[in-house]
Amino acid sequence: xxxxxxxxxxxxxxxxxxxxxxxxxxxxxxxxxxxxxxxxxxxxxxxxxxxxxxxxxxxxxxxxxxxxxxxxxxxxxxxxxxxxxxxxxxxxxxxxxxxxxxxxxxxxxxxxxxxxxxxxxxxxxxxxxxxxxxxxxxxxxxxxxxxxxxxxxxxxxxxxxxxxxxxxxxxxxxxxxxxxxxxxxxxxxxxxxxxxxxxxxxxxxxxxxxxxxxxxxxxxxxxxxxxxxxxxxxxxxxxxxxxxxxxxxxxxxxxxxxxxxxx
Amino acid sequence: xxxxxxxxxxxxxxxxxxxxxxxxxxxxxxxxxxxxxxxxxxxxxxxxxxxxxxxxxxxxxxxxxxxxxxxxxxxxxxxxxxxxxxxxxxxxxxxxxxxxxxxxxxxxxxxxxxxxxxxxxxxxxxxxxxxxxxxxxxxxxxxxxxxxxxxxxxxxxxxxxxxxxxxxxxxxxxxxxxxxxxxxxxxxxxxxxxxxxxxxxxxxxxxxxxxxxxxxxxxxxxxxxxxxxxxxxxxxxxxxxxxxxxxxxxxxxxxxxxxxxxxxxxxxxxxxxxxxxxxxxxxxxxxxxxxxxxxxxxxxxxxxxxxxxxxxxxxxxxxxxxxxxxxxxxxxxxxxxxxxxxxxxxxxxxxxxxxxxxxxxxxxxxxxxxxxxxxxxxxxxxxxxxxxxxxxxxxxxxxxxxxxxxxxxxxxxxxxxxxxxxxxxxxxxxxxxxxxxxxxxxxxxxxxx
Numbered sequence: 001x002x003x004x005x006x007x008x009x010x011x012x013x014x015x016x017x018x019x020x021x022x023x024x025x026x027x028x029x030x031x032x033x034x035x036x037x038x039x040x041x042x043x044x045x046x047x048x049x050x051x052x053x054x055x056x057x058x059x060x061x062x063x064x065x066x067x068x069x070x071x072x073x074x075x076x077x078x079x080x081x082x083x084x085x086x087x088x089x090x091x092x093x094x095x096x097x098x099x100x101x102x103x104x105x106x107x108x109x110x111x112x113x114x115x116x117x118x119x120x121x122x123x124x125x126x127x128x129x130x131x132x133x134x135x136x137x138x139x140x141x142x143x144x145x146x147x148x149x150x151x152x153x154x155x156x157x158x159x160x161x162x163x164x165x166x167x168x169x170x171x172x173x174x175x176x177x178x179x180x181x182x183x184x185x186x187x188x189x190x191x192x193x194x195x196x197x198x199x200x201x202x203x204x205x206x207x208x209x210x211x212x213x214x215x216x217x218x219x220x221x222x223x224x225x226x227x228x229x230x231x232x233x234x235x236x237x238x239x240x241x242x243x244x245x246x247x248x249x250x251x252x253x254x255x256x257x258x259x260x261x262x263x
Numbered sequence: 264x265x266x267x268x269x270x271x272x273x274x275x276x277x278x279x280x281x282x283x284x285x286x287x288x289x290x291x292x293x294x295x296x297x298x299x300x301x302x303x304x305x306x307x308x309x310x311x312x313x314x315x316x317x318x319x320x321x322x323x324x325x326x327x328x329x330x331x332x333x334x335x336x337x338x339x340x341x342x343x344x345x346x347x348x349x350x351x352x353x354x355x356x357x358x359x360x361x362x363x364x365x366x367x368x369x370x371x372x373x374x375x376x377x378x379x380x381x382x383x384x385x386x387x388x389x390x391x392x393x394x395x396x397x398x399x400x401x402x403x404x405x406x407x408x409x410x411x412x413x414x415x416x417x418x419x420x421x422x423x424x425x426x427x428x429x430x431x432x433x434x435x436x437x438x439x440x441x442x443x444x445x446x447x448x449x450x451x452x453x454x455x456x457x458x459x460x461x462x463x464x465x466x467x468x469x470x471x472x473x474x475x476x477x478x479x480x481x482x483x484x485x486x487x488x489x490x491x492x493x494x495x496x497x498x499x500x501x502x503x504x505x506x507x508x509x510x511x512x513x514x515x516x517x518x519x520x521x522x523x524x525x526x527x528x529x530x531x532x533x534x535x536x537x538x539x540x541x542x543x544x545x546x547x548x549x550x551x552x553x554x555x556x557x558x559x560x561x562x563x564x565x566x567x568x569x570x571x572x573x574x575x576x577x578x579x580x581x582x583x584x585x586x587x588x589x590x591x592x593x594x595x596x597x598x599x600x601x602x603x604x605x606x607x608x609x610x611x612x613x614x615x616x617x618x619x620x621x622x623x624x625x626x627x628x629x630x631x632x633x634x635x636x637x638x639x640x641x642x643x644x645x646x647x648x649x650x651x652x653x654x655x656x657x658x659x660x661x662x663x664x665x666x667x668x669x670x671x672x673x674x675x676x677x678x679x680x681x682x683x684x685x686x687x688x689x690x691x692x693x694x695x696x697x698x699x700x701x702x703x704x705x706x707x708x709x710x711x712x
Contacts, residue, residue, distance in 0.1 A: 029391065030351045047358075048358035049355060049358070050355050050476065051352050051355050053391060053392050053395075053467060053472060053476055054463060054464065054467035054471070055463075055464065056526075057464070057522040059519055072519075079348075081391070081426075081428055084429075085463060085467075088463070
């Protein structure tokens with residue numbers, strides 16, 4: 001995500017009507033949902049990000065071939081107690097990113113239960129991406145390469161923040177991977193999901209998640225249905241969250257405008 | 264984030280602090296309040312002196328409880344189920360506040376109070392948001408006192424329901440807030456409706472963290488001041504005051520800008536004048552009667568919703584059954600279709616066979632007709648021939664009859680000849696007999712030899 005790409009996508013963004021894609025992030029508490037969005041939207045990483053209370057909303061524009069896609073992202077709270085609020089955010093979504101933490105096996109189980117719920121309750125055509133986050137913490141990961149010298153220090157900080165709920169590990173600095181890539185990938189394939197491993201911290205794989213989602217979503221369909229009725233929304237009128245009324249084809253305010261990935 | 268500066272900024276109000284009042288209040292709360300209840304409200308609006316804040320809060324909430332403090336010390340020794348989760352959130356609570364940094368003293372106190380509470384109230388356990396409520400307490404008092412005050416807030420200030428698994432009071436609070444909005448800031452309410460903004464999207468944060476999640480702490484402290492005197496409903500007043508203060512700006516924002524503004528921009532207006540914030544909140548009219556009314560409406564709505572959910576569930580259930588039935592029927596239709604196709608094929612072959620047979624039949628019929636014709640014409644010939652034959656037979660018969668008659672005539676003449684012959688034979692016989700006797704006589708006569 002370079003400045004050039006930003007500028008390019010900006011020019012196009014201003015000239016074309018973007019396709020709005022409603023996306024929801026789900027997953028256990030502290031797996032890095034908000035951090036993933038922050039990386040995608042602002043290309044930032046914030047150590048010790050506050051837990052999301054309720055939900056947060058962010059947008060980001062992307063370019064895919066000749067189209068501009070505007071992701072309208074609901075970032076939900078992960079704690080089980082907020083679970084009942086989630087349907088309001090995923091009901092109308094065309095895409096979902098279900099996040100787990102590769103260093104925490106139980107978070108994959110939670111992710112699976114989210115996938116099940118989505119497949120049962122959400123829009124039947126919803127594109128779901130399973131995303132194992134925090135690969136920067138595991139050195140033997142599939143793409144466990146180091147990208148900067150400061151990683152070592154940052155890693156220690158992150159470990160302090162990510163004390164695990166499971167019995168083993170923690171105090172020592174060798175945080176181990178608890179979810180093998182193959183296992184999660186096999187599950188994703190079986191359940192018909194896109195699959196990624198990411199690091200919100202160093203940015204690895206993050207843009208890819210959204211690019212692949214954009215590729216898989218039937219954009220033409222969304223375009224034609226949004227053209228038809230502005231008020232109804234793509235997912236019908238049953239969803240209580242109506243993102244259709246959000247700014248459309250208009251410059252976004254403030255920070256949300258800075259990013260921009262060239263999908 | 265200049266939360267850290269919050270304290271310093273507020274100190275500037277300190278010059279006109281009525282130390283006598285606060286001193287006497289601390290000394291004899293009941294007496295002072297009884298003597299002039301309105302004065303307390305007035306003084307609180309002006310602001311509690313930061314140096315006394317912790318003590319005053321505890322007095323206002325009457326949370327001092329040595330027994331509970333002792334319990335707290337005991338709870339610290341126990342292990343909570345939620346410890347790891349709490350730990351995970353510690354560095355994520357006021358991450359930019361010096362006191363709550365990893366190496367700061369605050370984080371340990373925060374952990375202790377939140378952990379102790381999770382043990383003290385197992386139904387609530389640990390809920391994200393709680394640590395943001397505890398933080399401002401710890402900035403004003405030691406942890407055991409903060410724990411007692413937290414317990415008081417949860418119980419007597421009806422905040423428990425903001426954090427219980429069903430978050431029932433939070434839902435009610437959000438509903439009451441929307442109702443109040445409709446009444447007090449109808450244009451904003453309408454604008455939110457049009458833009459699809461729901462109170463859950465921005466106000467759950469307010470009520471679950473007492474505005475501490477995003478707001479500058481000097482504002483948050485003032486909110487706590489009022490809350491301890493006026494009760495938890497004052498949160499609604501602050502919320503409305505914020506919307507009122509930003510009324511025009513809000514109406515100009517669309518969905519996206521609003522979501523951001525409600526979280527990050529709303530407090531800008533009051534940043535320099537916290538006292539005005541408190542005064543504006545006081546001017547929002549919220550009567551208990553009205554809130555009770557809203558609560559009733561909310562209960563009715565929840566009941567209706569639950570009924571709808573139940574209905575929906577049963578519909579879904581029957582839908583599942585029907586879908587299964589449809590699938591079954593579709594399968595049946597499929598086999599029937601297959602059978603139908605086979606039958607159709609069969610029908611076609613049969614029809615073709617029939618056509619062929621028809622053709623054969625036609626040919627045969629034609630043959631029959633031809634043959635009939637042949638037969639008809641032949642019969643005549645045969646008849647003619649027969650007639651001819653009969654004629655000739657009859658002629659022959661006639662001829663034969665004639666021949667027969669001739670033969671009969673011949674026969675008769677032969678019979679006559681025979682009779683004549685026989686008569687001649689008989690006469691000859693007689694002659695022979697007479698001659699024989701004449702011979703014999705002659706012999707006798709001649710003398711027997």
